[in-house]
Amino acid sequence: MAAEHHFILDLTTVLGASALGGYTSKRLGQPILLGYLVSGLVVGPFGFKLLSDTAQIKALAEIGVAFLLFALGVEFSLTELKRVKDIALKGSLLQIGLTIGLVALLATGVGWVENFTQGIFLGAILSLSSTAVVLKSLTERGETNTLHGQVMLAILIAQDLALGLMLAILPALNEPANLTGALIAAVLKGLLFLVAAFAAGRWLVPPLIKTVANTESSELFLLTTIALCLGVALVTAALGLSVEMGAFVAGLMMSEIDYADQALAKILPLRDTFASLFFASIGMLIDPVVLANNWHTIFSLVIVVMLGKAIVILPIVLKFGYSFKTAMTVSLGLNQIGEFSFVLALVALEEQFIDREQYLLLLGITAITLVLTPFFLKWSPVLADRVAELPLLEAYLRQFRNVKSLSIPDTINNHVVVAGYGRVGQVLVNILHDRGHKILVIENSEAAIQRLRMNQIPYIFGDGDSELVLEKAHLEKAKALAIALPDPASTRLLLKRALAIAPHLDVVARCHYNNEIDLLSHLGAREVVQPEFEAALEMGSHLLITLGETKVSIESVMRLIRENRYLSVRMEELKRS
Template sequence: MASELVFTTDLMLVLGAAATGGYIVSRLGQPVLLGYLGSGLVIGPLGLNLIRDTANIQELAEIGVAFLLFALGVQFSLEELNRVRNIALQGSLLQIGITTGLVTTILLSFGWVDALAQGIFWGALLSLSSTAVALKTLTERGETNTRHGQIMLAILIAQDLALGLMLAVVPAINQPGPLWQVVGFVLLKVTSFLVAAVLVGRFAIPVVIRQIALTESNELFLLTLIALCLSVAIVTARLGLSIEIGAFVAGLMIAEVDYADQALGKVLPLRDTFASLFFVSIGMLIDPEVLIQNLGKILSLVSLVMVGKALVILPIVLLFGYSLKTAVLTSCGINQIGEFSFVLAVVGLENELITQETYLLLLGTTAITLVLTPTSLQLAEPLIHWVHQQPQLMSFLRKLESSQQSLEEGAIANHVVVAGYGRVGGVVVELLHRQNHPVLVLENSEAAVQSLRRQRIPFVMGDADAELILARANLTTAKALVIALPDPMSTRLLLKRARAIAPKLDIIARAHTTKELDQLSQLGAQEVVQPEFEAALALCTHLLATLGQIDDQLGMTMAKIRADHYQAVRRNI
């Protein structure tokens, strides 16, 4: 009875500390997992020593890792990966391979590791970036649907997929025998397991899940998911693979089932609860003295990692034909070490690929890179502007900003240029095309270009704010320019360059925030449209007409609000 009370007390302390630490760092605008790490340090053996039986917490933490990887597998989306599949798959493979190769070479050259296996492990570990932190940063900046946002998320999804393979290979690379034979045997074992899992996932799992769902019992549905996750994890452990790869594969088996979204909704609370135990348990291993004594080394590692990964990612994005701006933003957004590196680090520690002290240095380095991610992305814009002010450097970089498609219908004049063929730009192009107005689209999405090609609408493929793309748009002979880009920075840059090329051109721009209304107007846009305000005006127009407002008076009122850039209604929002 006493031992049960000790366990219950320890569990209460861990969860309470995680909630408190997570709340504090969240209020400071930082990732909550840093709060979990900090709370683990405070209550752990090297802190206040409040936890008396860490072994039980460690066992629960392993379940947390299993749920973490299970949810990752369920969330895996081939559709999202397919949007920018070339850079997602080939680019990620290049990024992981180059990072691993460089890290291994550097560590072996300076004698910082004793064996090739250790260098490869470090390279794999540092090649991973943080999906959670990058997505949070993009969301806060309103850039999830931008070109660089899509590329970042695609690379991160591919990295998450590669994590499953890393978790299978890492325990084997330190085994005796030629490395290629050991890894080859593990890959053969993983492939055989995946084939069996795909067959079961395709034919058996949907039937079982469907029958459980027909009971309309939430309890049975959740229990089935937990049993599937843990059972597949145990099978992989019996095969000599890690439980993490088993949990990930179990998630993949659910991902293609009709009830995948429902399954994810049920598992997420469990994942978040047990995952917090995992990160707290990591925090318990942190020795503050080691971190303080090695602070200079940690800060040096942070600089090397963030600058080094950015320099690896930058040319890869350029290699796939994207602009310098997109490449810089992408490289500055995913140059941190990811939260799943913690999972890989634990496996490496268990297999003696890293020492305890090295593990602690890694924890400190990872935590700092996660904190600095938003700042790194903020520094991208000044860096891009500085590069554009260097004539010699820009003359070289312009060769990389090449249009991937040219006009299909020869020269064009007296036309309307539409930058962006998304939800807004697509409607504009459709209406202009129906009215037989000449239109030219600037777009960098292959899927959008395919649609334009089918409709025989002239286009130039590439980033709309690139100088070479604008040179092909014939702005000096155009009647108007409509900027419907999802990226605020691209919108401003395009507006500046277009105004410099054609000072008298009628430019209509889409603003994403109230602040942008004034910025774009000052940069020379004749008309700036803010979607939220326009939606409100449309609702009010219908409402006031219903209440008996005269159409002429109503039209004049709305026109005055638009002419004044919504000043009359801004103070109320």
Template sequence: MAAELTLIVDMVKVLGAAATGGYIANRLRQPVLLGYLVGGMVIGPAGLGLVSLEGDIEVLSEVGVALLLFALGVEFSLKELLRLRRIALGGGTLQIVLTLLLGGGVAYLSGGVETIPKAIFLGAVLSLSSTAVVLKSLIERNEVDTVHGQIMLAVLIVQDLSLGIMLAVLPALTQPPEMIGSALFVALLKSFLFLGGALLFGRWVVPLLTRWLVQTGSQELFLLGILVLCLGIALFTYAIGLGVAMGAFVAGLMLSNVEYADHALDRVLPMRDVFATLFFASIGLLIDPIFLLDNAWILVKLVAIVMVGKAIITTCIVRGFGYPLSTALMVGLGINQIGEFSFVLAGTAQSMELFPSYLYGLIVGTTAATLLITPFLLKMTPYALRYLEQIPAMQPLLAPTKVSADFLAKEEKMTGHVIVVGFGRVGQTLVRMLYFQGHPMLVIDNNEAALQTLRDRQIPYLFGDASSTLLLEKARVHAAKAMAIALPDPMATRLTLQRALSLSPDLDVTVRAHVNAEIELLYQLGAQEVVQPEFEAALEMGAHMLLRFGDGTYAVQQLVNHYRNGRYRDILPERAEYWGSADIETVIEGLHHHWYPLPERSTLVGQNLAQANIRRLTGTTVMAIKRQKHTLSYPTGDVVLEVGDRLLVVGNPEEHQMFENFLKHPIEQA
């Protein structure tokens, strides 16, 4: 095989193994990170020997680390950190220091490491928790906005921020004992000088550069510019001895306060995910399953020490800050694992020969085990607390406290607002109407030139593509009162509608249609109201003429409302062609669609579509029904399902899976 193809072949092997492992982990309801590690282990030198961590794969995994840290910096919220500064800065810093002392101290005193610098590095590795796993568990349990959920995230923010400091300072511990002091001083001096320069660069240069990139209107140039900024600063910090990861993290921090940060993050995330997967799979390449089996008892003890030790430290800290024992226990048992960024520190330690291979193997095994256990702990903790609440002596300790009420009272987030997507001619008119009527709103648009009006009027806005789930979450679509989509692109309109309703199924969405064929499709996808500008112009012109002809105002208004309520069907040109099945195929192009036969014994037989409530229960939309030799396109809610019907269904892969299950076992409606 040609040498130039070796990298491509190795990438396919690693990514294929990671994707397979991640899929299996996901189906088993485990963190996909574990799947990446296992996938790498299977094809690594200790497994099938298909790939070795050498040369280009290692370089690409370093790019993954850089993008991982860059995204972390962009997502960092100084505002959130300051809002929770007491428990975040005080409690988070104390948790890191105490965990570092406990982990490093136990390892040094037990002979696990030979020197104090190694012990400090090991303690730092153990002090970090997994933001990804904890946040996913909180979202699944709808506990992000609870007191314990907010405390967990506050402590995790401080841990993530401390990673940059650790990456800059801890490498100085590799120096001989008599030079460690001066090495630490030099490292700190370099860090402060770099951070000072970065502060000025981020304050004056980065906003200007990003605005120039945005004004080109080219998404490709914007992405390239962001990547050059990230990797360029990472290479600079590597050149001055602070490491690639430190520079990438600071580059993200520089961008985090720029108004285009969310759009930049949305563009970088897919690349970050691919290269970060390479990084985690490359860690798996180094895992020796035989070694883990031979040291299984040691791993069990390490997992117990780490999880119990971190849980006790964190619980005592949160309790010491005045929160009830129930909250303290939830936080302590929620962030007592070792996180994904610990791999970054452990890899740095191994590259500097601080960690021998056996210690690195134990760390990787312990981390994987704690990540596996965490979701179960978070699920079991509420049951344990209910048991404790039945004990009279524990009730005063578990009762809510004033500090808990004050903690939640400080939270201020936009709610009950109208989201206007698209700030073109239609969007601007709509925004003006809402603005002068005093309705709170937020605008999403990716045209920099049009946003100056919003800045001048101090109207909240987000720059970027509204079809991005990330931007929709930032816009708090789940808390919005309504949404109006006035985009010029039909595909972007459909994607925005689908993704907004996937986040908030009950959202009242008004959509602008571009052509006749879109009207019924947009209704079927869940829009409450679809407006076709050409038809609206015709209706207004017709109303004006009828009024001039002497028709009564009430009668004219009723006629217009009749056409609108009928979704313009009675005035559609070439109506027969519009209802043809060929038109359906054109309309659903680009969407996940499939024909499903209706089982003979299905309980759906005999129900109409309104009673079946398929879209609400599965997220899918029935676009057409084939019955014998006829096709009924865009069926209305009163259409009754019959034996032998074949249903054309549109939805994402997960929704299709839900629909297949729904056909076999319909979900009971609340």
């Protein structure tokens, strides 16, 4: 078979296995990302060896990382970046420094490395977290614009920038005389790139994109967007900085111009396709034999690494004024070892800072932490709530439940509190606002808060299920509460806490699954709305009018269905009866 046909076969094998793995994970209720990782293990060199050239697949996988960060840059506006700049710069520097120092001391103390210099290199490897895996997990969960999502991404972006410095400085540890020169060169390269990127984003990219857009050619627009993304990423790679950093900056260049949404729409299908290759390529690095032969050591080190990084990150996030729940979610979301730690580990092996056995162990530990990340992100908010309710910690943690931004009139009363300003919440707020009713919105997305500021609608910036946030919302003076949150667990927690503050409050809640209808009703919601059922009822009303039935009879039928909590039209209930 010709070489190009081998490559096509390899590409088809990886994409097909990723599709099957992703489908299986989805059916099992697990993150799709997990399916991609497992599929890479199955078809890779340590699995069934179905690929003839994994290097080419890994080269394509880098494009997936670039597209992931480019899309993030387009969505991650400069305004949002400024809001988290303190923790991005100071917090990440503190996190990296503490991680390197603690790992160096611990590794030297227990004899895992021969000297403190090797310990520093090892600490640098462990200090990085995975931008690609965390971003993919947040995107799947729709949490990139939440407060914890913004903080995580800010820290990750700063880590990616630090990677360039590490690649320049760490090899020079073998030659201390060159250390100062390497540091100065790395800083100058970073500053040169950022200045050039700012200039290009202001004076070069907007007219270029506008010229291409004026051709009204979808193909040319897509090609220009891809060239911009990969071109800037290659520039950063040539400068010794990370590919991720370049792609993110390219996205930021696009985010401030009118064609950002069009660019994002064009790049998303390519992003998801190539990203699946990237995650599969990580799975290819997992050697089951090494894991089996060293499972005691690897299992212990995975616990030490993930627990240790979480313990380092948690107080740092708290120090910058974020709530305990946000800090817990961030610490458990960033406690893995990053995919670009593979690059540092390879450099460490070449420079003889670590031996071959340590290198293979690091690969196994890193891969396992990446596999566990989606689960930590899923359960961290629940765990944070459980920890915050412990009798011994509740009083102490209350000081970390502050609200970061607040815009509430002191005399607010007889208002409607709307928790969540997504698609459902926005429509609801518009209806109430147009009718002149007083509204207070609870939201934790900076992008949504900006729209509320522009429309001069009172808001609280924070988590809707936070006790302190609900206390600030003056529920005891409110007429009603509408819950339009995207997370079922937060919806239930918010409902219980709101009624604990104001037991007679009229609450209407949006539910996500049929089995929540009765649960939310029993918890005290006066009205539970299932969006799919409501859409069907409106369509049914239209059809019944077309078929000649009177509006009075139709309204009676629809009212009865709602009063019975959709019981007569729930398909699963009908099947049981």
